[in-house]
Amino acid sequence: MITLDHREIERLAARYGSPFYLFDEQRFRHNIERFGKAMRARYEPFLLGYSYKTNYLPAACRLVKELGGYAEVVSRLEYELALRLGYDHCNIIFNGPLKRREDLETAFSGGAIVNMDAMTEVDFLCNWVHRHPGKRPVAGLRINVSLVGADGRSRVQAGLKAGRFGFAGEDLEEAIGKLRSAGVEVVSLHGHASSSDRSVENFRTICRTLSSVRQRYALDRLRYFNVGGGFFGDVPKELIGREVPSFDAYASAIAEELLADSWIREHRPNLVAEPGVSVVADTMSFYTRVHSRKQVSGGKRFVTVDGSVFNVKPTLHPYNMLFRHVPAGESDGGTISCDVVGSTCMEKDVILREVLLKDPRPGDYIEIKGAGAYTIVMTPPFINPAPAIVAPDGGGGFRLLREAQSVEHFLGCYHPQTQT
Ligand SMILES: Cc1ncc(COP(=O)(O)O)c(C=O)c1O
Numbered sequence: 001m002i003t004l005d006h007r008e009i010e011r012l013a014a015r016y017g018s019p020f021y022l023f024d025e026q027r028f029r030h031n032i033e034r035f036g037k038a039m040r041a042r043y044e045p046f047l048l049g050y051s052y053k054t055n056y057l058p059a060a061c062r063l064v065k066e067l068g069g070y071a072e073v074v075s076r077l078e079y080e081l082a083l084r085l086g087y088d089h090c091n092i093i094f095n096g097p098l099k100r101r102e103d104l105e106t107a108f109s110g111g112a113i114v115n116m117d118a119m120t121e122v123d124f125l126c127n128w129v130h131r132h133p134g135k136r137p138v139a140g141l142r143i144n145v146s147l148v149g150a151d152g153r154s155r156v157q158a159g160l161k162a163g164r165f166g167f168a169g170e171d172l173e174e175a176i177g178k179l180r181s182a183g184v185e186v187v188s189l190h191g192h193a194s195s196s197d198r199s200v201e202n203f204r205t206i207c208r209t210l211s212s213v214r215q216r217y218a219l220d221r222l223r224y225f226n227v228g229g230g231f232f233g234d235v236p237k238e239l240i241g242r243e244v245p246s247f248d249a250y251a252s253a254i255a256e257e258l259l260a261d262s263w264i265r266e267h268r269p270n271l272v273a274e275p276g277v278s279v280v281a282d283t284m285s286f287y288t289r290v291h292s293r294k295q296v297s298g299g300k301r302f303v304t305v306d307g308s309v310f311n312v313k314p315t316l317h318p319y320n321m322l323f324r325h326v327p328a329g330e331s332d333g334g335t336i337s338c339d340v341v342g343s344t345c346m347e348k349d350v351i352l353r354e355v356l357l358k359d360p361r362p363g364d365y366i367e368i369k370g371a372g373a374y375t376i377v378m379t380p381p382f383i384n385p386a387p388a389i390v391a392p393d394g395g396g397g398f399r400l401l402r403e404a405q406s407v408e409h410f411l412g413c414y415h416p417q418t419q420t
Contacts, residue, residue: 001027001285001369002392006326009287009365016388017404019288019307021371023391028060031233031279032067038247039273042255047272049093051229052078054276054373059391059401060283061085070113072229072274076103079112093226093272095142095190097165104128108137113224115140115190117165122175126182140188140224141175144168145209147193147202155202157194165192176217185221189213192228192274200245200253203227207257211264225264226272227254233278239322239370247278277373284372286312286387288351290364291343301338303360308342309349311387312371314378316348322369325357333359340366344383376402381410 001024004012012020032048039046049072050064056078061071062085071082074096082092089110097117099107104124107114109132116122116139125139144166147155156163167175179186191206206227214222232244258264258271288307295301312321323340335358342349351368379386385405393399411419 001282003324004287004326004367006328006365009326009367012390012398013287013289013365016390016400018365019286019305019311019387020404021311021376021387021389022285022287023057023059023372023389023401024283024285025059025063025391028280028283029063029067031283032064032069035231035247035273035275035279036067036069038251039254039271041248042251043258043271045268045270047224047270049226049272049274050279051274051276052081053377054229055280055284055375056081056377057389057401058085060280065091070272076100079103079107090138093274095192095274108132108135111138113138113140113188115142115188115226116175117142117167119171119175122178125184126178129182129184137184138188139179139184139186140190140226141172141186142166142190142192143172143210143213145191145193145206147195147205149201155193155195155197155199157196159196163193166190172213176219186217186219187221188224188226188272189219189222190224190226190228190272192226192230195230198230198232198244200249202230203250203254204257207254211257211261214263215261220263220267222267222269224272225258225269226274229274229276229278231273231275231278233275233281235281236322239319281370281373284370284375284389286368286371286375287365288368290360290362290366292362293338293360301336303338303340303357303366304343305340305351305366306343306384307351307368307387308344308382308384309351310342310344310379310382312351312368312375315374320352320355321371323352323355324367324369325360326365326367327358328361328363331359331361333361335359381405385410 036048049070051072070091070093071087072093073079089112092112094107094112094114108128154161189210191210195202231250235244288305291304293303335356339350340352342351388404389402390398391401
């Protein structure tokens, strides 16, 4: 990841405003290529569908397209974005729990891979094929994967007993029955499961579950075997206190499970994965300026910066992200233990908890690393506007990818008569 010194940060802040994000395009390219290489070394054909919702910076999405990746979208907004970036419908994977009739009409007519998640969607498709005789929709089903381990503990995110997505049991039976009666062939099975541990074992479970659904219902036209996202990327050990699996480790386990199935060995459906966090988290840094420093009763110290926790971890997870203190100049002052807190009026706006900083002063900067996932897509203009995003221009300078939001942008969405 590129490292900026204080002078460069000040220059960018003067031009584009502070705080701002820095996007490392080369790093993103490297991550996408590394992910694909790990998978293709063990199983082919492989398709990478980049999870738009994790960070739909157009520059990132365009790069995925350039590298031959698919767009994994979960809303009409994301679908439209993929089309605007020049994607063909056929290279879009349409997931998510809420696909409206008009969205499904567009997707099935265009030939997108649609992984259905509700009986409403199945019913729509049965009716659609009736209205479009001779057309072959690229129909998929999301499968509800149980991530309960041998110890009886559920690995589904936040300790939930069961995830809400996908079909299982009688619903699955009914969905497949309806599609069969309507003459629809299921060509994609999708098994993304949001887990709390991102373990390799989860992917074994996903593969086995999809494989057994294929067998049970004799889905012999299957072309896409989609394991979803949920991988770890390059996460430094100091961040979460343990080593995480490599892309190679995930790929080995997935390939081993798939190739244990003789039908898969013979027919070689496309293996699809939908990485998000693992390829984009470490491609962005957030630079925020120190505004002030204080000590309250009890001796607790705070350093206030012009960004907020919502810019770097809107999910409010408990980990301190990796950071770098960039002082404005030399100082003889001592090191203090403090919380780095944001510019909103909320007590929970804590960006870094109990960290050691050497004499932090107004005008210094804090760089928060690994701020690329679920940040810019989840930051509404809460109290402060959305910050600018810049990237190196390849010639030693920088280019603006997104300008900081102004009051004009902010008011622009409101009806003119209500603006003043
Ligand atoms: C269907 C689907 N695919 C892919 C992803 C990306 O997951 P991650 O960012 O954990 O890789 C998600 C995230 O929730 C998802 O719901």
